[in-house]
Amino acid sequence: MCAAREGRCGRRQRALLCCMLVAAWEAAWGQLRYSVPEELPKGSFVGDVAEDLAQELAALGGRGARVVSQGRTQYFALHASSGHLMTAERIDREQLCRLQEKCVLRCELIVEGEMKVFAIEVEITDINDNAPSFGEDEMELKMNEMTAIGMRYALRRARDPDVGANSLQSYTLSGDEHFSLSVQAGADGEKRPELVLAKALDREEAAFHELLLRA
Missing domain, CATH: 2.60.40.60 (Cadherins)
Known part of the structure; x- marks a missing residue:
């Protein structure tokens, strides 16, 4: 019975430790916002994360900092030496946010060395990269010659x-x-x-x- 109680106690301690770690990560939560046009080449500059977080972080290098995007495709990456947020893929706004007025991609900057997480929002602005098009090239209308003017x-x-x-x-x-x-x-x-x-x-x-x- 003592062993059983010790086992339950150990599980509670592990659960408590887990909760404490989650609380520590959440306490360091922050927010960064950037805006870039669509169709930028891979490796294009998005924002200076190191400068924008100068008050919160002494340096990003050597602290296990990385950027994780929501979903399977990683659209952004952190340049280790400069601390710049860069595009990791070419972004097509129409493909990602079709018929939406505002297109926002979200990712997280995780700094494992300091147990800090920063939420990042990047608005993808539209460029005029598409021409209007009709579903068919020709349309036929039939009218009676007695049709009234103004029809x-x-x-x-x-x-x-x-x-x-x-x-x-x-x-x-x-x-x-x-x-x-x-x-x-x-x-x-x-x-x-x-x-x-x-x-x-x-x-x-x-x-x-x-x-x-x-x-």
């Missing part, structure tokens, strides 16, 4: 994976005076092109009209 027809919308000022800005229509373009803004802010009949049609004069819509 509207919804056109296929273009898609642009970029965001903000880098996303789709406008549409233009060229090719025929019989038609004009109207662009409506949806509740979600998306631009919706419409073809408007601006001049009466005459099949005997022209059996078809070819227009070009640009996004």
Whole structure:
């Protein structure tokens, strides 16, 4: 029975020690934030961790400092001699944060020599690396020559994976005076092109009209 009690006591001591270690790591928790554009080459500078943590750490070298990203892919690494946070992979914002206005990657700086952990957030800003595109190159509409002037027809919308000022800005229509373009803004802010009949049609004069819509 004594041995059994000693075993239980040993387990409690180990559990207490584990809790104390977790508390020590959590007490040193900090936060760093950086921002870089997408598509930077591997090895590009993100932030000066050594300088930003000068008050908390005397030096990173020789203290077992390393950066660990959330998930399988390690997007960032710590340059041992300079203490700079660098990109470890080329980052494609559209692939990681498709349709999200803000793209933030999170990782942790672990300094084992001082039992300190610092959370790092890196915002990946968008660059204009994608062009608007339509799902199909051609669209066919059939109209009666008696169609009233002002009649509207919804056109296929273009898609642009970029965001903000880098996303789709406008549409233009060229090719025929019989038609004009109207662009409506949806509740979600998306631009919706419409073809408007601006001049009466005459099949005997022209059996078809070819227009070009640009996004």
